Amino acid sequence: MRLGALLDTPGLGLTLLAGADALDREFERVFQATLQDPTRYLDGGEIVLCGLRWLPGPADADEFVGTLAAAGVVALGAGTAEVGGPVPEHLVESCRRVGLPLFEVPLSVSFATVTERVILGLAAEREAPAQDSHRRLIAAVTEGRGLPALVAAGAAELAADCWVLSATGRLIAGPDSLPADRRAALARHFLRAERLPLTVSPQTDAAAPVTLFAAASRSGHRVASWFLVVDGDCSAWPSWRRELALELAPLVGLERTRVDEAKRIENRAAEPLLRLALSDSPTAELASRLAAAEFPVREQLVALSAEVTGGGPGLTPVLVEELLAAVSGPTLVGTVDGETFGLFPAFLRLDRVAADLREAVRILEPALGSARLAIGLSRAPDAAGLRAGIQEARHARTLAALSPGRASVLAGDEVASHLLLLAAVPDDLRRSFGEKVLGPVLAYDAAHGSELLGTLKAFLEHSGSWTQTSAALHLHVNTLRYRVSRISDLTGRDLGRFADRVDLYLAGCFTQGWGWS
16 A cells, blocks of 8 residues: 555545655555564564654654664654644654654544554455455454454355464454363464464364464563464465455454453543552542442452563553453453552452463463563452452562562462461561571661662562662662672572572561561
8 A cells, every 4th residue: 555545545634744755655554553662573564653652752763763764664653642742843853864754643533543444445455366355354344343243254254263362362252162271372372483474283183273363462562462363274375365364363453452442441440449449538439439330349359469570661551451351240450650450350269360360371471581470469358448458469469579480470368378377476486587587687787877678678579670679779780789799698598599589578577567467
């Protein structure tokens, strides 16, 4: 599709700001960027749409625009919906300098609308034996019949079963013919694939080959993605069939965008509700807000606290939403002062909820890379007990972050049982243990006016992340490494070992009241 044809599309109101001599450039797809450097997800030949909230300031505009141009991007579309515009002049100048066309998406037009019009335009331009099939797929989208209807239409046109799965293996659309273990195995293949489409060969004579296609991701990270599964080996298909499957995948992505937009509207109630729950506000007001969100306020609730360290901005709430999508009933996900929480009715026992979440994060864990995921859960008997439930979930998440591995889920009941066991230990024994472990640190701080104890607490609270701890303490990372090394020398504990981190944390609980109630 030509850039000029997109800019002339009725109803979009796109305004060209730079690159009037490049209207004949052709592109093949649209990519919605939510990262400062999205180039690892670009193949060249695409239009990148970016909200102004994510666009760089004057200091880094040249680098951002130059990176896109070097990746072969056809044009950059700047959306003004989040800030009301206009597009800053420094960005226009950066695009002019490198010859990257820039256009403005007006306040009244969503990126989903632009993407839909591009898909429609590409389909209209495509000449293939399956032109009628393309039109029927487009009709399934434009008629608003939803994802199940689109997947059913795709299966009919391809003459093959189709499924849409999440990165945890959750069935989102398609026939209920894939057992849970096969869905989980396909999710692992998707998360580990270097390139897509990917044909997964049968592991047994009973399992036919399938092909995996990337469909949609909200954060640019595969752990928060959906993918399309089509029965059969795409390498043996005729070209029209492969093209049709390649068109079905972004149409699935368009449907996900609509689902995500609806969920964002629902979650607008989450932050004010959570702030009420974390404060001393009257229970009646909290109960009223829960009722407005269709929560059963007189029944048990589950509170969740989650943290992803080292995974990039915005990944934690997106990942929590994906994990809670399988929950029956209403859910709310919100972030308050940098902490991400989830709420949902306790239709299942807490240990069953924890087991289901552990299975989901076990699938995701290999794809986290250097990132770490910690989740804490707790029950609240009703709205009046929600504040205590959230605090217990926070405590569980803190302990989960001390666990080995890249992903851990801990329920409040499990924490409570450990605290109950520890509470049975005599006070003098607990105090003796704490003083023995932390005594050298306390003595060093007293003698030198240093802050080793505070450094240790922050290091444990941030799951041993050097970057996050140094930022929280406003320290250079080399200074932090010196302090941690000094703590290790004084205590004889290695902060890289799980058992030693637990010793130090419990010693802080016993002598300093860290997380202890």
